[in-house]
Amino acid sequence: xxxxxxxxxxxxxxxxxxxxxxxxxxxxxxxxxxxxxxxxxxxxxxxxxxxxxxxxxxxxxxxxxxxxxxxxxxxxxxxxxxxxxxxxxxxxxxxxxxxxxxxxxxxxxxxxxxxxxxxxxxxxxxxxxxxxxxxxxxxxxxxxxxxxxxxxxxxxxxxxxxxxxxxxxxxxxxxxxxxxxxxxxxxxxxxxxxxxxxxxxxxxxxxxxxxxxxxxxxxxxxxxxxxxxxxxxxxxxxxxxxxxxxxxxxxxxxxxxxxxxxxxxxxxxxxxxxxxxxxxxxxxxxxxxxxxxxxxxxxxxxxxxxxxxxxx
Amino acid sequence: xxxxxxxxxxxxxxxxxxxxxxxxxxxxxxxxxxxxxxxxxxxxxxxxxxxxxxxxxxxxxxxxxxxxxxxxxxxxxxxxxxxxxxxxxxxxxxxxxxxxxxxxxxxxxxxxxxxxxxxxxxxxxxxxxxxxxxxxxxxxxxxxxxxxxxxxxxxxxxxxxxxxxxxxxxxxxxxxxxxxxxxxxxxxxxxxxxxxxxxxxxxxxxxxxxxxxxxxxxxxxxxxxxxxxxxxxxxxxxxxxxxxxxxxxxxxxxxxxxxxxxxxxxxxxxxxxxxxxxxxxxxxxxxxxxxxxxxxxxxxxxxxxxx
Numbered sequence: 001x002x003x004x005x006x007x008x009x010x011x012x013x014x015x016x017x018x019x020x021x022x023x024x025x026x027x028x029x030x031x032x033x034x035x036x037x038x039x040x041x042x043x044x045x046x047x048x049x050x051x052x053x054x055x056x057x058x059x060x061x062x063x064x065x066x067x068x069x070x071x072x073x074x075x076x077x078x079x080x081x082x083x084x085x086x087x088x089x090x091x092x093x094x095x096x097x098x099x100x101x102x103x104x105x106x107x108x109x110x111x112x113x114x115x116x117x118x119x120x121x122x123x124x125x126x127x128x129x130x131x132x133x134x135x136x137x138x139x140x141x142x143x144x145x146x147x148x149x150x151x152x153x154x155x156x157x158x159x160x161x162x163x164x165x166x167x168x169x170x171x172x173x174x175x176x177x178x179x180x181x182x183x184x185x186x187x188x189x190x191x192x193x194x195x196x197x198x199x200x201x202x203x204x205x206x207x208x209x210x211x212x213x214x215x216x217x218x219x220x221x222x223x224x225x226x227x228x229x230x231x232x233x234x235x236x237x238x239x240x241x242x243x244x245x246x247x248x249x250x251x252x253x254x255x256x257x258x259x260x261x262x263x264x265x266x267x268x269x270x271x272x273x274x275x276x277x278x279x280x281x282x283x284x285x286x287x288x289x290x291x292x293x294x295x296x297x298x299x300x301x302x303x304x305x306x307x308x309x310x311x312x
Numbered sequence: 313x314x315x316x317x318x319x320x321x322x323x324x325x326x327x328x329x330x331x332x333x334x335x336x337x338x339x340x341x342x343x344x345x346x347x348x349x350x351x352x353x354x355x356x357x358x359x360x361x362x363x364x365x366x367x368x369x370x371x372x373x374x375x376x377x378x379x380x381x382x383x384x385x386x387x388x389x390x391x392x393x394x395x396x397x398x399x400x401x402x403x404x405x406x407x408x409x410x411x412x413x414x415x416x417x418x419x420x421x422x423x424x425x426x427x428x429x430x431x432x433x434x435x436x437x438x439x440x441x442x443x444x445x446x447x448x449x450x451x452x453x454x455x456x457x458x459x460x461x462x463x464x465x466x467x468x469x470x471x472x473x474x475x476x477x478x479x480x481x482x483x484x485x486x487x488x489x490x491x492x493x494x495x496x497x498x499x500x501x502x503x504x505x506x507x508x509x510x511x512x513x514x515x516x517x518x519x520x521x522x523x524x525x526x527x528x529x530x531x532x533x534x535x536x537x538x539x540x541x542x543x544x545x546x547x548x549x550x551x552x553x554x555x556x557x558x559x560x561x562x563x564x565x566x567x568x569x570x571x572x573x574x575x576x577x578x579x580x581x582x583x584x585x586x587x588x589x590x591x592x593x594x595x596x597x598x599x600x601x602x603x604x605x606x607x608x609x610x611x612x613x614x615x616x617x618x619x
Contacts, residue, residue: 003417010414014405133401137459140365141418142391310367 004143004151005158012121012155021117025163026170032109033174040098050093050184054084076274079189086194092185099182100175101199110167111210111269115217115242118160122218123234125152126226126305136310145306149226153298156222160214164207202272209268212290216266217242219294223301242266253278259285262293316379317342318392318467318499319364324373326359326523333359335523336373341467341499346489348514349503350604356523357503358398361471364501365395378466391419394465398472400456404445408436408455411444412462419463426462433488434458450477457485461492468492468500486513507604519604537573540596541583542566549588556582568596 012018061077069077087094095102126149129135138148186197217238225234245263252258258278265286270276317340326334334356341347351357362368364375366386375382377389402411412430416422431440434454444452453473460468468489477485490513492498504510510517511531519527543549543566550567553560558579560567571579576593583590 007414007417010410011403011406014403014410016405132403133399134403136362136367136397137401137415138418139367140390140393140395140397141415142387142389142420143418144386307369309369310362 001147001151004147005154008125008151008155009158012159018121021120022163022166025113025117025167028113029110029167029170030174033103033171033178036103037178051088054087058084070279072276072279082189083187083194086187092187093183095184095186096182098179099184100179101182103175103179104172104203105186105199106206107168107171107203110164110171111207111213114160114163114167115214116239117163118156118214118218119221119238120235121159122156122221123225123238124231125156126222127229127231127234130229131231139310146302149302149305153222156218157215160211160218164211164214168203168207206269206272209272212268213266216262216290216294219297223297226301227304249277260289262289265289315342318378320376322374322376324360324363324375325371326363326368327371333523337523337525339518339525339528341501343466343497343499344493345516346493346500346502346514348510348517349501349520350507350510350517351520355520357520358471360520361397361469361503365393365397365469366390367397391463392466394460394463394468396456396460396470396473400452400459402444402452402455405443407443408440408447411455412459415459416462422462430458430461433461450481453477464496466498468498470500470502472504473502482509489513538568538570538596539576540566540568540594541590542592543583543588543590545588549583552582552586
């Protein structure tokens with residue numbers, strides 16, 4: 001199996017497109033950081049005092065009638081209040097917006113870029129064997145088809161991890177070069193007490209969460225690519241789903257069924273950034289739904305691939 | 313024959329939709345023998361070959377490789393088989409060497425030395441580290457042969473192997489196949505449209521038509537002595553020889569006769585005594601093409617099964 005993965009990895013990196021994609025990712029991350037830097041420089045207004053900001057936010061929360069809000073939002077507000085009180089009492093400022101820490105702690109942009117690029121590889125890794133005609137060379141070896149399929153799938157995942165790693169590394173590097181260290185500390189309510197949040201740990205955690213999106217979208221592209229043997233169709237459909245997912249969730253948000261759609265759960269970082277649109281879903285529930293879709297996509301891919309008569 | 317066949321097809325059948333593409337095909341292939349596989353377009357050659365190498369599933373029947381059914385021992389079975397299916401499509405963005413490395417990794421225990429040995433064998437040392445996209449068709453064929461030989465297969469399946477080779481290349485290829493069949497006892501199964509090629513290369517031919525095996529014959533059987541007589545008037549000679557107990561075949565400017573060499577002087581005497589002018593007598597080889605057309609009834613394309 002290791003040999004097969006080695007083969008796929010060699011083929012992947014022998015294509016110019018793979019290198020171009022990697023360079024594109026690096027350039028995009030640096031570009032976004034550069035733009036952020038530029039915007040920060042244009043903002044000449046003096047940074048306001050964080051204490052008065054915090055006080056204002058507390059007042060605002062206290063003035064709204066909490067009983068009118070849905071339960072989820074009420075809980076969020078309670079937590080925010082606790083954290084703000086703690087900050088004021090212990091004189092702990094939040095992360096400065098122009099400090100490097102605030103960029104490292106939330107590298108979500110990397111996640112969506114990696115989705116785009118991994119989908120391209122996932123869509124092509126089976127489909128291109130058919131379009132090049134090399135499939136008949138590949139399948140006339142003493143290797144079962146499911147092994148070939150597995151080596152290809154693992155290669156896609158490895159490529160995703162690799163891009164994530166590159167993206168995060170470039171983010172950290174350019175954050176250190178372009179931005180000064182800021183004061184402040186990120187805090188969170190862990191259910192019992194206020195605890196400090198590690199910048200690196202949280203940054204990495206956010207990446208792991210956004211990797212769920214990479215896996216599910218790439219697996220979908222992998223399925224379409226191996227069922228329809230068409231690279232373009234796989235890329236197109238996957239990106240369509242990736243971009244329209246949120247809209248579909250919003251349209252259907254009134255109905256119970258929305259809880260069981262894959263789109264609702266693809267972006268796991270919503271649990272960390274407090275942007276959950278749908279009532280009554282939790283992280284474990286999302287993980288179960290995502291796992292179910294993943295298995296479904298893979299079963300279809302494997303069944304079609306191992307049963308198919310190669311006539312091309 | 314006492315030798316155990318390397319490959320046996322037993323009542324192989326393939327149905328697509330409700331049409332039988334391959335109908336109850338049985339065939340045995342022996343070590344050291346080159347078997348040609350002939351048939352008109354659409355007869356089922358490619359389908360048969362694809363079932364033998366695991367690209368297509370059989371509907372019923374069995375394929376035995378070295379005595380064991382392929383369906384139960386796919387990996388073990390195919391490790392004894394070298395394959396070129398139609399044009400060998402290699403990875404164009406990889407070098408020739410990396411292509412071989414790729415296929416070597418899919419077999420067990422193939423050393424770097426073995427790869428280099430095969431590269432030398434097919435004469436690609438000069439260009440092996442260049443990308444396949446820069447190769448000519450002939451060089452791709454050589455690379456295709458190289459990948460099929462990497463793991464020293466006991467059985468070699470070739471579909472249209474000489475496509476795109478120049479005459480010198482074809483000759484070399486033929487000698488190469490002969491050599492591995494004879495020295496290493498490899499059984500070779502070649503499908504081709506180039507009948508003259510098959511004729512020069514094979515020990516035995518199997519002819520398939522409409523998914524059925526029409527005929528298997530050894531090439532030596534086809535070498536019965538025939539002689540061509542150029543003479544005039546041909547019709548008179550034809551009649552004369554018919555009544556003389558021969559079976560002449562009438563051609564526009566003469567006739568073909570199956571006789572032993574020793575009979576020829578007496579035939580000439582008979583002809584001249586009857587005022588028939590004989591210009592030339594020469595050995596006549598009935599080509600494989602003639603036989604092929606004879607066996608397949610004109611070689612018309614089989615009914616199309618796709619809609």
